[in-house]
Amino acid sequence: MTAKLTGGCTCGAVRYETEAEFEFSFNCHCRKCQRATGAGHASAFALPADAVRITGDIREYKGSSDAGAATYGGFCPTCGSPLTSRTERFPERLYFHAATLDDPSVFQARFVLFGEEAQPWDLPAPENNEENQP
Numbered sequence: 001m002t003a004k005l006t007g008g009c010t011c012g013a014v015r016y017e018t019e020a021e022f023e024f025s026f027n028c029h030c031r032k033c034q035r036a037t038g039a040g041h042a043s044a045f046a047l048p049a050d051a052v053r054i055t056g057d058i059r060e061y062k063g064s065s066d067a068g069a070a071t072y073g074g075f076c077p078t079c080g081s082p083l084t085s086r087t088e089r090f091p092e093r094l095y096f097h098a099a100t101l102d103d104p105s106v107f108q109a110r111f112v113l114f115g116e117e118a119q120p121w122d123l124p125a126p127e128n129n130e131e132n133q134p
């Protein structure tokens with residue numbers, strides 16, 4: 001069976017694949033995502049954690065959400081590419097950074113999170129905000 005979605009880090013030490021569809025997808029402009037990605041926002045999608053096969057080691061940085069839940073930002077310890085994130089609130093779900101996909105063009109954000117924290121040089125695109133959809 002051919003995997004629907006495949007991806008990995010910059011150096012290739014970590015690879016993932018799944019037959020699952022995106023559960024949802026979003027652009028998050030919160031300050032944590034800005035720092036974690038080094039960019040104005042994170043583009044990410046959610047997959048059922050048990051539907052993803054991962055090869056290679058992902059190291060995780062433990063943080064916490066504004067609500068106090070433990071969060072884990074996963075990255076490749078060799079090249080440092082941000083790969084995943086997860087929260088203890090939804091252990092059945094794993095988030096992946098969109099640009100880790102082998103074909104990132106299949107990604108489309110369904111909604112925007114923390115648009116009010118967006119930087120003036122990276123404002124949320126209105127077409128990415130579901131509230132602005134017809």
Ligand SMILES: [Zn+2]
Nearest residue numbers: 009011076079
């Ligand atoms: Zn790597």
Ligand SMILES: [Zn+2]
Nearest residue numbers: 028029030033
């Ligand atoms: Zn965020």
